[in-house]
Amino acid sequence: MDANANGVRKPILEHIDMIAKYTGTDMFLLSPKSADPENISVAFSGVMENALDQRFRVAIYGDMESVEHAKTRILIMIDQVVGSPVSILAMLVLTLISSNELSIP
Numbered sequence: 001m002d003a004n005a006n007g008v009r010k011p012i013l014e015h016i017d018m019i020a021k022y023t024g025t026d027m028f029l030l031s032p033k034s035a036d037p038e039n040i041s042v043a044f045s046g047v048m049e050n051a052l053d054q055r056f057r058v059a060i061y062g063d064m065e066s067v068e069h070a071k072t073r074i075l076i077m078i079d080q081v082v083g084s085p086v087s088i089l090a091m092l093v094l095t096l097i098s099s100n101e102l103s104i105p
Helices: 010-023 064-082 088-098
Strands: 026-030 057-061
Touching: 010 026, 010 064, 057 064
Parallel strands: none
Antiparallel strands: 026 057
16 A cells, blocks of 8 residues: 555556456455454453454456466465565466466377
């Protein structure tokens, strides 16, 4: 998220669009869910915890293989955003397995 706004950074939205085009899926970035009022707990200080989960959600639609490919790409993107090491080998294997250009005789 941008420090100055409550939205998602433009490069992330562009990357999600690129993943959707590459995988042939429809992807929707959904706002955080409101917490269930019955499950909101009160902290020791007597203040209610956040009534809004801060995590954005992604809905992905398409055929099963394309959706799985898109989910994997989104998870890799999240790892990159939060700074987790992403295995180059895992990305190459994913690309080889899911590539539409490969044909097995």
